[in-house]
Amino acid sequence: MHREPDDLYPPTEPYGSGMLDVGDGNHVYWELCGNPDGKPALVVHGGPGSGCSPRARQYFDPDRYRVVLFDQRGCGRSTPHASDPATDMSHNTTAHLIADMERLREHLSIDNWLLYGGSWGSTLILAYAQEHPERVTEAVIPSVTTTRRSEIDWLYRGAGRLFPEAWDAFRAGVPETDDATGLVAAYARRMESEDAVVREKAAADWCAWEDAVISMEAIPGPPPYSSRPDRAQQAFVRICAHYFSHGAWLEEGRLLARADRLTGIPAALIHGRFDIAGPLITAWELNRAWPDAELTVIDNAGHMGGTETRRAVLAALDGFAG
Secondary structure (H helix, E strand, O other), X not given: OOOOOOOOOOOOOOOEEEEEEEEOOEEEEEEEEEOOOOEEEEEXXXXXXXXXXXXXXXXXXXXOEEEEEEOOOOOOOOEOOOOOOOOOHXXXXXXXXXXXXXXXXXXXXXXXXXXXXXXXXXXXXXXXXXXXXXXXXXXXXXXXXXXXXXXXXXXXXXHHHOOHHHHHHHHHOOOOOOOHHHHHHHHHHHHOOOOHHHHHHXXXXXXXXXXXXXXXXXXXXXXXXOOOOHHHHHHHHHHHHHHHOOHHHOOOOHHHHOHHHHOOOOEEEEEEOOOOOOOOHHHHHHHHHOOOEEEEEEOOOOOOOOHHHHHHHHHHHHHHOO
């Protein structure tokens, strides 16, 4: 299908969807778009806890790709939803999500697939690909992260050097601590509170900080995090705090240390030079450790991307379409 270089592909609707029983009482929403006989590709959304977006469908040529989107446990249309305080979070870990992706692949009778996703999605892509390298044909990863504790410390403490007023307000939401590990854990405890007012304030404070970190980027419209509907915002913050307070259950530096397991998987890494939420150094380190990856640095972009980032992602996906 033809498109202009800077444009996304036209909107498409799913030709198939369902709820996959992944155990532990969880059901994961999935959908299929594009060409049923096309190249399989999986969209791995960020967050964690953001859910998949219809806009993600538009990065793929619908004539050449069979696109799979899914909502990770606890968010989007998956059930039970993390906004419900009764939802058990002990069954929502990185290992669970990797297993869910494999179960979904098998359910859809897909032998292997391209993986696309950024931010938290890039961490999950790397974790999955290192466990199942034979199932990954290529990867396209904007806004690279590996969710090391050092990266979490930067995002929820170190970046406060650039936004001291906003970070002071964020820290004031949990006055009992000011180190990043304790701060994120304190927010996680508040999101487990039986008191809805406590949960709502913690979610609002967390999202205000997330918006501050990307506030130097030219993002049209309302603030991306604080403007989310209450239910989506609650799930997003609860899942984020849950994952980050546990270091995503990954040994520190594990994804970089095991990058040799990705040998033979071509990848496009695309990263904005002024990405404050996830500084460029992580993408640079991953590129050096992954011989089949090519890093493109977008000089005028941050974490949320922009025209140049979109162009690079589309070029990579078109190039891998075959």
